[in-house]
Amino acid sequence: MAENNTITFYDLQLASGCTISPFVWATKYALKHKGFDLDIVPGGFTGIMERTGGKTERLPAIQDDGKWVLDSWLIAEYLDETYPDRPRLIGSEGEKILTQTLENWLWKTAIGPWMTCFIKSYRDRSLPQDHQYVTESRERMFGNTMENIIIGREDRLPLVPPQLELLRTALRQQKWFGGDTPNYADYRLLAVFLFCASVADTPVLTEDDPLRDWIDRGFDLYGGLGRHEGMSPLFGLKLREGDPEPFVKDAAKMGGGLVSRNTGPKSTSEETAHLKGEKTTA
Template sequence: MAKDNKITFFDLTHESGCTTSPFVWATKYALKHKGFDLDVVPGGFTGILDRTGGRSERLPVICDDGEYVLDSWLIAEYLDAKYPDRPTLIGDPSVKVLTQFLETWLWKTVVGPWARCFAVQYRDRCFPHDIQYITESRLRMWGKPMEELIVGREDVFPKVLPEMELLRGILREHKWLGGETPNYADYRALAVFLWAASIADTPPMTEDDPLRDWIDRGFDLYGGLGRIPGMSPLFGLKLREGDPEPFAKGPSLVAGLVKRNTGPASTAAETAHITGKGEKAPA
């Protein structure tokens, strides 16, 4: 049982102090969701095995009154099982499956492209003693030096934005992925944007992106958990002529999929949009 309502949390940060791993971010939010205070053990990418007493070379890791738990998903499940009287993170096994699907989609559509776009900053914001590890390990992961990965990134940013329309469609209809209150699905998805804000040297999203409301509310949770010093702005991308539309500006099939049909009046706008009946005849 957590002593004095505090759990030891092994953080993974850049030199700025920003948490930088999506998995670690999700765990930080999970602990606060459960109402715990964090006894933070700071550090970067190297020396994790020493910091955890030889228990793990990867983070996140927590220690709950002497009991170590590794891996972000196992930590969330542990917290629900150990503290069922506190707010639930996952609730039902189906939530885990659907959240993993969502996260897999986000990693393919957002994390992969952005990781390459911000590769140089990801390295340069590290502690000096981590730079060699990051440089060599990411070269093996990506197959190219970081300076080559970022070439042409100004063409990548606008292409990523329309790919997030599925997430926008859901969050146009719901306050949180968890419904009226956030759950672990929100934290796993928010972790992608928290990670991006820890490394972005230029905003990857437009000022008016509809996801901004959910992202801002997420960053503000738990006393501004995502507003730590050193985070970079996510919003402010300037689109160029010829760039694709970043998000749907009117009725969309994404939003329509989650709306309830209560009769013709509820579907009239979408019907007019997809049939063209609402368009003006040419003069």
């Protein structure tokens, strides 16, 4: 069991000391959720095998009184199994599956496009000794040079916010994805925005995006865990003429019976009027 309430945590950092990997971010939050102090082993992409004594070439990784646990999901499950008296991260197998499904969607929707916009700053912000590895591995991944990959990003950035309406809809109904308090689903999804803030050199969401409340509260958790000085502002995206609306500003236009619960005609009148093309009374 964790001696002195401390677990050794192997970080993956940029030159500023800011965490870069979404998986490592999620693990950092999971450990704080469980109430642990972190003995952080710093470092970047190169030298992971040396730092971990040959235990792994990828992070996150933790040591709990000599016991090694690898992989962000396995770490979360280990923490719940080993410390059941502390707040749970994952409430059920069904909750885990739903979280993984939503995370996979968010990666495709946001991280993929954002990576093509910020891959050069991703490299430039990494530790000097990591530049060659990041350049070669990411250019091989995308099949192009970093300079070419980011071309046209000003056209791609405005396309991402409208695709995030699923998150906004869920958060209109509740404070966290965990309900009244955050759970591992919140941390896995927040990790996408934490990653973006660590590498973005220009904002990705408009100032008035409804996601701001949840993101700001998430970044403020555990004494401002997500407020590292090396991170960039997420909010402040300037839209150009012809760019799509960044989010649905009239919830009734969402339709599909998802916005409000049917408790009688009064609860559905606004949406019904919209579907009929009628004006609603104030």
